[in-house]
Amino acid sequence: MDKDLRLGVFLCDCGGTLSKATDFSAIKAKLQKFSDVTYVSISHDLCLKKAQKAMQKDIKDNGINRVVVAACSPELHEKDFMNVIKAAGVNSHLLSMANIREQCFWAHPDKDKATKKAMAQIGMAINRARFLEPVEQAQISVNRDVLVIGGGITGIQAAIELSNLNLKTTLIEKEATLGGKLNQFANLYPVQVTPEELLATKLKQVAERQDIDVLTSAELVDVSGEVGNFAARIKRGNEESVRNCGAIIFATGYNTEFSSQICGFELSNNIITQSQLEGKLKASSEVKQIPESVCLITNISNEHSQVSLLSALRNALGIKEKFGGEVCVLCQNLKVDGAGLEKLYRDCRNKGVLFIKFDNSPRISEQDGKVKIEVEDVLVSGEQLTLLCNLLVVEETSVPPLDSQTLSSTLSVGLDAQGFYQEKNIHLYPTASNREGIFFAGNCHADLDLMQALTEASNVALSAYQLLAQEKMTVEAEKVMIDPDKCRFCLTCIRACPHHAIREAGVNHEKMVAQIVDLACQGCGICAAVCPAKAIKPKDWSDDQILAEFELLGEYV
Amino acid sequence: MIVAERKPLEDIKEMIAGYKKILLVGCGTCVTICWAGGEKEVAVLSSQLKLASKKDGNELVILEDTIERQCEKELVEVLKDKVQQVDAVLSLACGVGVQTIAEMFPDTPAYPALNTTFMGMPEGEGIWVETCRACGDCFLDRTGGVCPIVRCAKGLLNGPCGGTNNGKCEVDPEKDCAWTLIYRRLEQQGRLDAMRKYYPPRNFQAVIRPGKVEALQA
Amino acid sequence: MANESVLVIGGGVAGIASALKLAENDFQVYLVEREPIIGGQAALFCCKATEKCSQCSVCLIPEKMLEVAANPQISLVVNSEVVGISGGIGDFKVDLLQKSGFVDPEKCIACGICTELCPCEPEKGIYLPFPETVPRTYIIDKNQCLRFKENECNVCQDNCPAGAIEFAQKAKELEVSAVIVATGFEVFDAREKGLLGYSRCSNVLTGLDLERMFSTRDSATLPSNGECPQNIAFIQCVGSRDEYIGNGYCSQVCCKYAMRFAKLLQYQNPGAKVTIFYIDLQTAGKGFGEFYEECKETIRFVRGVPVEVCEISPNELEVKYEDLAKGGIAKESYDLVVLSVGITPRKDSWDLARVLGINLGDYGFFDAQDILDSNRTNVDGIFLAGTCQAPKDIPESIAHGIQAASKVIQTLTARAM
């Protein structure tokens, strides 16, 4: 605790309304009895500029070094008041607030009870204020280059958008050419542009940009460093090189796989996968015998994949257009909750594609060079249908790219149950990894259609830009502190930190201790609560502050 | 690392019954790391004892300290002043720590607040498993770095029993069969021959207790 | 480039996402909202968590609203509409009309004295519409306020300690470099599907009614008798995937919210039976497949959408549907029927389209030039964000809003070079 505490308490009666429930001058009189409370004022509108100006003057005139504001919820104006006291020359973290509006006078209509509670709340805030500590800001230089891993459409788009934002990008692709799945797809319905056209346009843009550096046949080996200053080791053939970058975007896409085990039948000349079909559609002139009837089946191995249903719709329409003949799609549920998908489905219907829905997986067998499909059509009272077709196209499941396992362990980014990259939290941070500065875009972490993947490319580009827009990042230095003398280097905090914001560091090359990475730290305080040596102190939420708050427990109730 | 566990509060209360003022001493090494006796656990126990004494209506004064290592006399010496003020010392360290304190301050009773359980390594957050029994005759060269004395439920030295089940132990199906691990490791290293050699049962009684190590030079 | 300003029209979730991203990247943002407060439709929705978060993302909105309020780069222009625009990218001049009768958020301290003194009874003419409003300001309800009933009343204006209440209509002009349109959607009016009984049978509710019920009371009750519903039917695709009424698209939100509600109802009342009538279940999306699998354990899913709902007694509804399994028409009775209403374009989109000179596309949503660049309109410098372009759920609206901000920043950066 600071010896020369000079507390200033600023009460706000919210336009005089709170004064109706209690006598603010009585509260003021009580507060003035505390020896370290230097100054108490009553305001009616502390949230407005004028009152804040007066507050600044009071702080300066009275040499106040800890500020207590008893007003509305800190969720509303805490940041405001932090700026106000900062402008008055007090570190912005030396502020403690008592929520006497939302959590007191507004919630408790009984005036006496509310007054007692308000007094207790102000007491708590004063107690806490005595233990406040300043947090200084620091500037950290960052490398403004971005590394994009994966040269599929998502990676390409991210690189182009980064370049639009004036960030230099290295785009690495493990194959010899860019394009990824675009090289395999026969069409991009519901998008009318062909994959070849789209790729050509994008590649032209990439080629024109000076600030996009493309490395094909290259793989990421390892990454060291932290957000703002990563060093990535990249292998090309037998050569290894290091690229420094401030952010990394994973857009490694997905692979597809047919699992005869799950589906219960094998592939043959007449039973092919969606990707095999795409090959045939792409080189339709080489197809010698045009199948008269084709069935496409989906939802047998994965009921919830949008990509697999979308391929069935795309290719059904593709077959109709290229070969004609009878085309039938079998599925459980039509997944049409995406841009243009309902329309694509209707186009299929209009072109004569038949749809059959099932609840129980159809039985598939081969008979006289044809494929026999026995299915209960749920739309016609579960009637047993037997279909014979020349060609059956079966769905494939999306599987993670081969290197995700190794990359995830070398970079310590998480994987989900299927082995795709795991976002930090799907709805809170949909494209962030569990490491600050590393992002995921596209199908390497979720089942997305082309439009969604492009949206993500755009979003991650902006995230990277926001991080690296300035050459120096401003951070709150040591807002969480680890006492190197107390740290036992037990690794508990390093393992527990949800943001990978604690690293190993040597103090004077002698003792290894844990150290907070200010750039990645989100100030949650989990580390402080798990530390068995009580070596960690979040300056805004220290044990002393928290314990001080219930020091007065019971006294005012 | 030495792994320990807190004793039940009931046992601890019984030990210190009747004392008016006690000192809780944590140890900054192994037991801090295994969450049993660091500064935090000292505070937790202290809080529990205070609550208990308030509840029972007796006045117990508690001093707290956590030192670098309790197994060194020189490092324990810093407690001198505090020990003189109290009726008893409650040590949150391994058995070695308790004994060092007892020896350094023979006038004041020292009590263990922990049960020293084993030597082991962390398996996950907050989970430690026994990996070494300090038998005094290390066998790991022959078993690919997996100790069958500890990690095999039956301590077998010459291959698995008949109860190995898909790599799991018949005694506890949650645990890996040590001999399956040994086989896999040796196979990986191309040293399966090591398994051909027979080792007679070991006579643990022959190990001289208490053990003593005298290193020839510093 | 810094200090360039951007106009965001619409303070719903997409507009907020755009505004925040632009402001965080040093742009000056004018966030124009026609209502007195921002947040849009989703701000009135409820949390659908059971023990576990069901990831409906509604809780992201209050938080983002507070961020908007705290961000000095964002100027909120509420109670206002865009009535004219001239110029082009880089220097648009936008005419705004601030509607009469409003509380100036810059001055209001949200003390509540106006509500207290307002002579209107029982419903006050000025109040805080719901907690956590941004801006934190009271609104004047024109249906109640005496001033709007040709009476002379100045009680609130005279007594406001901050002098925040104004009754004059004001015109305002802004100069901005780019515009993002994020005007959102309208919930489908279930009365258009008259046979389903909405507004006719008291225990037929829409998904939106359920949202309101849970957000104000944390539980659902039957309107007819205030009791806890025991047997509930959800009817999917009400106003979606329906060419007959002109909505030939999937609203993309209803399957998910219906299942979340179903789980929530059963969490609060484990005995409740829930049936979901559907055409196709939209279960794509990370983690949602697993959620559906959990739902299947306790919720009955029936393929086929009912055609008629009748009230056979005050607390009993009869649902008629085509029984696909057995053939023929089946009748079942329920005590609560929830219509999973979807997203429709705003009826006044046409007006804004005319003012801004942007195109309307299929079904009346604003038209993106290119399906692969769904933010760009036919007017250079005017971008789209969120459900005004096509149906989207909350996470997608946020992502689309951020994408629009990204496109604006990219476009303006390129111009600055």
Added chain:
Amino acid sequence: MKAQGAFLPDIVAFCCAQSAYQAADAAGSMGITYPENIRVIRVPCAGRVDVLHILRAFEKGADGVLVLGCHEEACRHLSGNIRAKNRVQRVNTLLQEVGIDGERVEMFTLAPNQGPRFARIVNEVNERIKELGPSPVKSRA
């Protein structure tokens, strides 16, 4: 000064600033009332709440302690709410050892927009603690 007769428990509620604290604000803004004898302590994440904080609250005379965090899988800091739940579980055991009813400490999850739920939780807990009576370690001054 204590009111004569009726027992008003002292309840400390650690509220996550991302959810519960905002829910408490929402309850107030909606004019939903709840027992005033609750002391809300704002924490950055339920995961900040230490076993020791809860124990100390009982030492200082709390009759009950609430830890209020985000719903499972909605924690900004991923595991904060789960950790808090485990810690509450541990304190429960530690209190039982001392002979204090473990039910005096409880964890609930809620979202920032659940004002009514906040009030309901506080009401329920208040009633339960009232039934349990004053904490046995409370100094009876």
